[in-house]
Amino acid sequence: MSLSVRIIPCLDVTDGRVVKGVNFTNLVDAGDPVEMAALYGREGADELTFLDISASVAGRETTLDVVRRTAEQVFIPLTVGGGIRSVGDVDRLLRAGADKVSINTAAIARPELIAEIADRFGSQVLVLSVDARRARSESGFEVTTHGGRESANIDALAWVEKACALGVGEILLNSMDADGTRAGYDIGMITAVRAVSKVPLIASGGAGALSDFSAALDAGADALLAASVFHFGIHRINDVKSYLNSHNYCVRASAGK
Amino acid sequence: MIAILDYGSGNLRSAQRAFAASGKDVVVTSHYDIAMEAEGLVIPGVGAFAACMVGLDSVKARTIITERIKSERPILGICIGMQILFSKSTEHGIHEGVGIWDAEVSQLQAPILPHMGWNTIETSADSILFKGVENESFYFVHSYAAKEKVGKVQSWSIHGERFLAAVEDGYVCATQFHPEKSGDAGLALIKNWTQSL
Numbered sequence: 001m002s003l004s005v006r007i008i009p010c011l012d013v014t015d016g017r018v019v020k021g022v023n024f025t026n027l028v029d030a031g032d033p034v035e036m037a038a039l040y041g042r043e044g045a046d047e048l049t050f051l052d053i054s055a056s057v058a059g060r061e062t063t064l065d066v067v068r069r070t071a072e073q074v075f076i077p078l079t080v081g082g083g084i085r086s087v088g089d090v091d092r093l094l095r096a097g098a099d100k101v102s103i104n105t106a107a108i109a110r111p112e113l114i115a116e117i118a119d120r121f122g123s124q125v126l127v128l129s130v131d132a133r134r135a136r137s138e139s140g141f142e143v144t145t146h147g148g149r150e151s152a153n154i155d156a157l158a159w160v161e162k163a164c165a166l167g168v169g170e171i172l173l174n175s176m177d178a179d180g181t182r183a184g185y186d187i188g189m190i191t192a193v194r195a196v197s198k199v200p201l202i203a204s205g206g207a208g209a210l211s212d213f214s215a216a217l218d219a220g221a222d223a224l225l226a227a228s229v230f231h232f233g234i235h236r237i238n239d240v241k242s243y244l245n246s247h248n249y250c251v252r253a254s255a256g257k
Numbered sequence: 258m259i260a261i262l263d264y265g266s267g268n269l270r271s272a273q274r275a276f277a278a279s280g281k282d283v284v285v286t287s288h289y290d291i292a293m294e295a296e297g298l299v300i301p302g303v304g305a306f307a308a309c310m311v312g313l314d315s316v317k318a319r320t321i322i323t324e325r326i327k328s329e330r331p332i333l334g335i336c337i338g339m340q341i342l343f344s345k346s347t348e349h350g351i352h353e354g355v356g357i358w359d360a361e362v363s364q365l366q367a368p369i370l371p372h373m374g375w376n377t378i379e380t381s382a383d384s385i386l387f388k389g390v391e392n393e394s395f396y397f398v399h400s401y402a403a404k405e406k407v408g409k410v411q412s413w414s415i416h417g418e419r420f421l422a423a424v425e426d427g428y429v430c431a432t433q434f435h436p437e438k439s440g441d442a443g444l445a446l447i448k449n450w451t452q453s454l
Contacts, residue, residue, distance in 0.1 A: 003416060004375040004394055041440070046375055075275055077396060077438050097270050099398075099438060122304035124371050124398045169371055200373045222369065252375040252394045 004252040006046040006223035007213075007240055008202065009230045011036060013082075014054045016062040020228045021180055030231040033066045034073075040230065041074040043237045046252055048074065049102070049172075049225060051129075052082030053147065064096050071097020081129050081172075087116050094121065102127035102172055105145045108152050108159070111166055118167030127202075128168040132156040132189060133176040141189055148176035156189070161196050170200045172225065178206025180228055185216040194220030210235065210243040217249055259451065260295035262321070263287040264312035266337070268437070272301045275437035278444050279451040287316045297454045298325060301437075302337030306346040306362070306401070309337045310354070319355050326357065331428045331454050336399060339424070339431035348401050357429055358407035367417025370400045376434070378422045379413045386425055386432070386449050387412060393442035395422070395434035402433055 011018045013033050021027040030036075037048050048070070052063040060083055067080055080093050081102030090101050107113050107128065117126050135142035141156035152159075160171060173193050175186035185206045194201055203221035207213060213224050229235045241251040259281045261272050269285050276299065277283045284291060292298055298321070302309050313319065322342070325332055334342050343354045346362040354362070365372055375394035380387040397414070404419065408426030413419055414433070423432045430450060436443035 002376070003372065006374050071271060072274060075271075075278075075438060075444060076440050077398075077435075094268065095270065097268075099268055099271065120304075124303065124373065124400075170373060198369055200369055200371070223374070 002250045003222075004046065004250050005217060005244060006202075007044075007237055007251070008047045008049055008223055008225040009036075009040045009045050009237070010049045010051060010204065010225050010227040012051050012053050012227065013063050013066060014052070015056075015059045016066060018231065019053070020231055034069045036231070037070040037074050037078075040237065041076055044241060044252070045076060045237055047077045047079065047223070049079045049081070051102070052080065054082070064092065067093060067096045067098055079127055081127065086113070087120050090117050090121060090125070094125070100125050100127055100170070102129040104129040104131060107163065108143065108145060108154065111162065114163055114166035114168055118169070123167045123169035123199075126168050127170045127172050128160070128163045129172045129174065130156060130160060130193075131174050131176050134186075134189075139192060141192060144176055148179065157192055157196050160193055164197050164199060168199060170202065171197055172202045172204055175205035181206055182208030182229060182234070184208060184212040185219075185221075187215055187219045190216055190219040190221050208234075210240060213240055214244060214247055214249065217244070258282045258284065258295050259297045259299060260292050261285045261299045261301060262292055262316065262318060264309070264316045264318060266302050266304050266309050266312050268303060269301060272299060272335070272437045275444060275447055276451065279448040281451050289317055289321065292316075292321050293325065293330075295330075297331045297333065297451060300332065300334045300338035300341070302335060302341070303398070304337060306337060306340060306348040306354075307350070307352045309341060310352060313341060313355075322355050322357070326428055329428055331430070331450075333450055334429075334431035335437070336433060336435055339433050340401060340403070342429065342431055343403055343407075346401060358403070358424070358426070360403050360405040360407050362401050362403050364401050365399075365417050365420060371398055372400065372416035373398050375439075376414050376416065376422075381410045381412060383410045384412060384423075384425060385453050386423060386430060386446050388449050390442045390445045390449075393439075395432075395436065395439040395442060395446075397434045399433060
């Protein structure tokens, strides 16, 4: 018996559509979120992540509806992030069918939000999304906000340590340098964050070759998130699982239908 | 009809959908009489043990659980809904549970917590719940668990140390994992339970 590596397709949703770009710009349409979620569920995804990148209130309402419709037909865990600012926002998402939420900008602005959410719903619902990039900060990694466009002037490792102490249950570490490039996860960043945290770590940003996935696991990731390689058919989920399985990593057998 | 107990905790919507997929009528309720009379009662739960006990007491769940067992009416506890059936938990202090099983729920000794993700299970040949899905993985999200043998049939898993993944004890069944989030294997397990009612 051992815990499987989780393969997590990520759906960046705006105004009811999945989009994907490179380094968070030049977004192109990648499909209908509910259909894609159902497909990934059938193909053996271990979990799904929706990141709401809508700028408008109407866009967020649409995403809430997407979450509701996805939860109707997919019986695997669903994490939703983007625009969460309060305990009330979390409550609405959980009632719509989310199992976990991820927070980012609002927690940087007001770190107590982490403890407020963890106290009410438990740490296990709360994923800290860290959009980090290489910089001249103390550890060499800094936190960004607003989809990587602005520096938060916070050292990434110091932020992870603080957030863990406040009660996050998991870390989604997204490399803004690698995002959408398919040039590989930022291994140095994963290693550094793993060294200062004891909660599960999801590697994100840069997945391209199959060997990128195992490299992130070797650096200490517990779960692997990817978007464009799945959306654009470069790999099927089962390709990743077969590759990892043949290299002696524990994966959940997926039907691969 | 299956009742899912609403005491302010849990992914009630997910649970409702998954149990409805077994073909049974499902209601989400905090009403005492409905919870008492249902063919099967599901006690879901996410969050902290103490907060869940407060919520359970607000809907007289201790009485519902003990009376249902006395009158031979099945119960299924999920995650915290399993843990509260034990006599106590050491999560953030010592808290008293419903006490169906006299054992303690304590933190898993593991390098990474919570235990989050899909894990396999060492099932018993006597298990009804795992019939046909003995070798599948199920989705866990928890940091605390019971580690002593209780009830008639036990299934085990490992994260850092060995712990009880499920207990089948006559009219009371419980799973530490989330069958409602465990894909087809979870739906099959739920169906095994609803068909046993």
